[in-house]
Amino acid sequence: MNITVTGMVGRRSGKLQLIEAAKFFAAQLMDPRMVRNLTVDIEVRRGLDVDGECVDEDGVRNPRWFTIGLKNQDIDEMIKVLAHEMVHVKQHAKNELQSGLMVATRGGMKMSSRWMGEIWKPEGKECHYYDSPWEIEAYGREVGLYQKWLAAQEAA
Numbered sequence: 472m473n474i475t476v477t478g479m480v481g482r483r484s485g486k487l488q489l490i491e492a493a494k495f496f497a498a499q500l501m502d503p504r505m506v507r508n509l510t511v512d513i514e515v516r517r518g519l520d521v522d523g524e525c526v527d528e529d530g531v532r533n534p535r536w537f538t539i540g541l542k543n544q545d546i547d548e549m550i551k552v553l554a555h556e557m558v559h560v561k562q563h564a565k566n567e568l569q570s571g572l573m574v575a576t577r578g579g580m581k582m583s584s585r586w587m588g589e590i591w592k593p594e595g596k597e598c599h600y601y602d603s604p605w606e607i608e609a610y611g612r613e614v615g616l617y618q619k620w621l622a623a624q625e626a627a
């Protein structure tokens with residue numbers, strides 16, 4: 472797994488922690504063969520308008536190159552957000568999630584996402600973000616991944 476971190480100016484220990492945490496989360500979420508072929512570029516940005524984001528840079532089936540944007544904040548919070556974004560890396564790498572698909576609709580093109588092979592759209596009271604199956608999984612797993620990371624730090 473090839474990991475780069477940019478934007479952590481003057482925070483060498485923070486940068487190392489992000490790299491270690493990315494490796495730890497990847498090992499929790501994917502098999503070693505998949506992890507070995509991944510490239511993850513972590514970009515820490517002061518002005519990011521969200522806590523984190525995950526971009527599949529390949530845009531193909533079985534993508535292996537990702538950019539994770541993290542808002543520059545307290546390192547523990549950044550590691551928690553990183554756990555969430557690594558769940559999205561897993562979802563893309565395993566072809567569970569394909570996002571940013573352009574779908575032709577009557578009246579124009581629309582951005583859409585495919586989950587487990589099918590286009591997913593919110594229905595009824597569902598919201599496009601919190602009710603999507605990929606965010607439910609990412610929010611659900613970030614808690615456990617972060618707890619396991621803390622436990623591993625204490626054991627070390």
Ligand SMILES: [Zn+2]
Nearest residue numbers: 555559606609
């Ligand atoms: Zn998410």
